[in-house]
Amino acid sequence: MQPVISITQLNKTYASGHPALQNIDLEIHQGEIFALLGPNGAGKTTLISIICGIVNPGSGRVLVGGKDIIKDYRAARAQIGLVPQELVSDVFETVWATVKFSRGLFGKKPDAAYLEQLLKDLSLWDKRDAKIFELSGGMKRRVMIAKALSHEPQILFLDEPTAGVDVELRRDMWNMVRRLRERGVTIILTTHYIEEAEEMADRIGVISKGRIILVEDKQVLMHKLGKKQLTLQLQQPLSCVPAELARYPLELTDEGHALVFTFDTQSEHTGIAELLKDLAQHGIDFKDLQSSQSSLEEIFVSLVKESRA
Amino acid sequence: MNLYAIKAIYLFELARTWRTLLQSIATPVISTSLYFVVFGSAIGSSMTQVQGVSYGAFIIPGLIMLALLTESISNASFGIYMPKYSGSIYELLSAPVSYLEILIGYVGAAATKSVILGIIILLTARLFVDFEIQHPLWMAAFLVLTALTFSLFGFIIGVWADGWEKLQIVPALIVTPLTFLGGAFYSISMLPPVWQTVTLFNPVVYLISAFRWSFYGVSDVNVGLSLAMILGFLLLCILAVGWIFKSGYRLKS
Numbered sequence: 001m002q003p004v005i006s007i008t009q010l011n012k013t014y015a016s017g018h019p020a021l022q023n024i025d026l027e028i029h030q031g032e033i034f035a036l037l038g039p040n041g042a043g044k045t046t047l048i049s050i051i052c053g054i055v056n057p058g059s060g061r062v063l064v065g066g067k068d069i070i071k072d073y074r075a076a077r078a079q080i081g082l083v084p085q086e087l088v089s090d091v092f093e094t095v096w097a098t099v100k101f102s103r104g105l106f107g108k109k110p111d112a113a114y115l116e117q118l119l120k121d122l123s124l125w126d127k128r129d130a131k132i133f134e135l136s137g138g139m140k141r142r143v144m145i146a147k148a149l150s151h152e153p154q155i156l157f158l159d160e161p162t163a164g165v166d167v168e169l170r171r172d173m174w175n176m177v178r179r180l181r182e183r184g185v186t187i188i189l190t191t192h193y194i195e196e197a198e199e200m201a202d203r204i205g206v207i208s209k210g211r212i213i214l215v216e217d218k219q220v221l222m223h224k225l226g227k228k229q230l231t232l233q234l235q236q237p238l239s240c241v242p243a244e245l246a247r248y249p250l251e252l253t254d255e256g257h258a259l260v261f262t263f264d265t266q267s268e269h270t271g272i273a274e275l276l277k278d279l280a281q282h283g284i285d286f287k288d289l290q291s292s293q294s295s296l297e298e299i300f301v302s303l304v305k306e307s308r309a
Numbered sequence: 310m311n312l313y314a315i316k317a318i319y320l321f322e323l324a325r326t327w328r329t330l331l332q333s334i335a336t337p338v339i340s341t342s343l344y345f346v347v348f349g350s351a352i353g354s355s356m357t358q359v360q361g362v363s364y365g366a367f368i369i370p371g372l373i374m375l376a377l378l379t380e381s382i383s384n385a386s387f388g389i390y391m392p393k394y395s396g397s398i399y400e401l402l403s404a405p406v407s408y409l410e411i412l413i414g415y416v417g418a419a420a421t422k423s424v425i426l427g428i429i430i431l432l433t434a435r436l437f438v439d440f441e442i443q444h445p446l447w448m449a450a451f452l453v454l455t456a457l458t459f460s461l462f463g464f465i466i467g468v469w470a471d472g473w474e475k476l477q478i479v480p481a482l483i484v485t486p487l488t489f490l491g492g493a494f495y496s497i498s499m500l501p502p503v504w505q506t507v508t509l510f511n512p513v514v515y516l517i518s519a520f521r522w523s524f525y526g527v528s529d530v531n532v533g534l535s536l537a538m539i540l541g542f543l544l545l546c547i548l549a550v551g552w553i554f555k556s557g558y559r560l561k562s
Contacts, residue, residue: 014562015562052399052402052403053402053403054399054402054403054561055561055562056557056561056562073405074311074405074406074407075405076405077403077404077405078405080403082399082400082403084396084399086396088395088396088397088399089395089397089400090321090391090392090395090397091395092325092328093321093324097321097324100317101317101318101321102400103313103317104313104314104316104317104318104320105313105314105317105318105400105401105404105406106313106314106404106405107311107313107314107404107405107406108313109313110313147400
C-alpha cells in the first residue's frame with residue numbers, strides 16, 4: 001500500500017545550530033492512527049511543522065499523498081489539517097467567522113451545512129457567534145480542532161492535543177478521532193499521555209534527540225519489548241531466594257512475601273511450568289499468583305534512556 | 310490560483326474594519342476635519358492664494374495623502390503583524406496558498422480601506438471648502454497607486470516588526486514628518502532655495518505634488534517625474550516583498 005506520508009532522509013538544523021532532526025525516515029499508512037512519542041525538545045513539533053509547511057526543511061524529501069511538500073505544496077497541504085499545541089487564533093473574531101476563514105484559506109468553497117455539522121459535533125454550535133476571547137480554554141481548543149477540520153482534510157495532525165484538557169473534552173476528542181478514522185482519515189498525534197497512545201494508536205514512533213529510534217506496530221511493540229512478570233504471593237515469607245532456585249530470574253519483594261519472576265513473552269519456553277514444579281518440590285507454597293505486562297510507558301522510558309546513554 | 314483563499318483573507322481583513330469602525334474610519338476622518346477647520350477655514354481665510362488656489366482647497370490633496378499613507382501603512386502592517394503576534398500565522402503558512410495570494414489578500418484589503426477612507430475624506434472636505442478636480446481619472450489612479458504602494462510598504466513593516474513598538478516607529482518617526490515636510494501645507498516654492506533642493510529627497514513631495522496636480526493642474530515637480538518616483542517606490546517594495554517571501558524572513562524558520 002502506498003504510504004500517505006513518506007519522509008526520506010529529512011534533516012533540519014535551526015539557525016542557532018541546533019540539529020532538530022537528523023536523518024528521519026518515516027512512512028505513515030493510509031487511515032492509521034500514528035502516535036509520535038518523545039520527550040520535550042525531541043523534535044516532534046519540528047517534524048510536524050515541516051510536513052505542514054510552517055518550517056522549512058533542511059534537506060531530505062517529504063511526500064504527502066505522493067505530492068512533494070515543496071514542489072507541489074498546494075496539493076500536499078490541501079490534504080492536511082493541523083491542530084497546533086498552542087491555542088492561537090484571532091481572538092477578536094467569532095467562532096463562525098474564524099472557521100469559515102479557515103475553510104476558505106484552504107481553498108474549499110463555502111459549505112455552511114458542513115461547518116454547522118462540524119460545530120455541532122464539537123459542541124460549539126451554541127457558541128458560534130461568541131468571540132474567541134470570551135471562550136474557556138477547553139472551548140478554544142475545540143475551535144482549533146474545528147479550524148483544522150473545516151476543509152475536510154484527509155490527514156489530521158494533533159500536536160499534544162490533550163495537554164491541559166479536561167476529562168470531558170479529552171473523551172470527546174478521542175471519540176472524534178475514532179469517527180474520523182472510520183471515515184478513512186489518517187491521524188498523527190504527539191502526546192505525553194502514553195496511556196492514550198497505548199489506547200488509541202495503531203502504530204507508535206519514538207523520537208529522541210531528533211532521531212526516530214523506533215517505529216513499530218503497537219501490538220508488536222508491546223509484545224516484543226513487553227516483559228511479563230509473574231508475581232507469587234507466598235504463604236510464608238522468605239529471607240532470601242533459595243539457592244536451588246538461583247537459575248531463575250527471581251526477585252523477592254514485599255519484605256519476602258512476594259516472589260517476582262520475569263520472563264520474556266517472545267520465547268517459546270517461558271519456564272513457568274518448571275518454576276512452579278520446583279517451588280512445590282522445595283515446599284514453597286503460594287496463596288495467589290498474577291501476571292502483568294509492562295506498559296508502553298515503561299517501554300518508552302527504557303527506550304529513551306537507552307538512546308540517551 | 311487559490312481564489313477562495315484570497316477572498317477569505319480579503320474579507321477577513323475588511324471585516325476587521327467594520328468591527329473597529331470608530332478606530333479605522335471615524336478617527337482619521339475626524340482628525341482630517343480638524344485640519345480643515347483650523348487650516349482651511351480659520352487660518353486659510355486670512356491667507357493669500359497658493360499657486361492660484363485658495364489655501365483651504367490647496368491643502369486638501371496633501372491632507373488626503375497624509376491620511377492615505379498613515380492608514381495604508383497601519384492597516385497593512387497590523388494585518389500581517391497580528392497573526393505573527395498571536396501565533397495564528399501557523400495557519401497561513403500551512404495553507405495551500407502562495408505568497409502572492411497572501412499578499413493580494415492582505416495588501417488588497419489594506420489598500421481598499423485606504424481608498425475608501427480617502428474618498429470619505431474628500432467628501433468631508435467638500436463640507437468645508439470648494440474645490441475642483443481637473444483630472445479625476447489621474448486623481449483616482451494616484452489614489453489607488455499610493456494606497457497600494459504604501460500598503461505594500463506597511464506589509465513589509467508588519468513582517469519586519471517583532472514588537473508593537475517597531476510597528477509604530479516607522480509611521481510615527483518617518484512617514485508623518487516626511488508628509489508634513491512634503492508640502493502638504495505649503496508649496497515647496499515657498500521654501501528657501503537650499504531647502505527646495507533638500508526637500509526633493511523626500512519621496513512624499515512627489516506624491517503630494519502629483520496628487521495636487523490632478524486637482525488643480527499645478528504642481529511643484531514635473532508630473533511625469535512624480536509618477537516615475539511612485540512607480541519606483543512601488544517596484545522597490547515589490548522587490549523587498551519578493552526577497553522576504555523567498556528567504557522566509559521572519560515568517561519561517
